[in-house]
Amino acid sequence: MINLINTFFPIILVGTIILLILMLPFYFIRKKKNPKDERNTIIRLVVLAFLAMTIFVLILGSGLIMIYFDDLRRISH
Numbered sequence: 001m002i003n004l005i006n007t008f009f010p011i012i013l014v015g016t017i018i019l020l021i022l023m024l025p026f027y028f029i030r031k032k033k034n035p036k037d038e039r040n041t042i043i044r045l046v047v048l049a050f051l052a053m054t055i056f057v058l059i060l061g062s063g064l065i066m067i068y069f070d071d072l073r074r075i076s077h
């Protein structure tokens with residue numbers, strides 16, 4: 001399981017950073033249009049970018065995850 005985490009975590013972090021860089025202009029546009037909106041925060045942007053990248057990477061890596069657990073099942077028998 002640690003192998004999967006070591007494989008996916010750097011991809012998730014780099015993807016989150018790239019997604020944040022891409023979404024920062026939209027954050028500032030929304031902040032300028034509606035400065036009193038409580039939902040428009042940097043922390044929320046970071047959390048949503050991290051969740052989006054995590055879901056995206058897990059969906060794309062689902063085949064690798066299946067192979068990993070299949071190998072574990074074969075080794076245990």
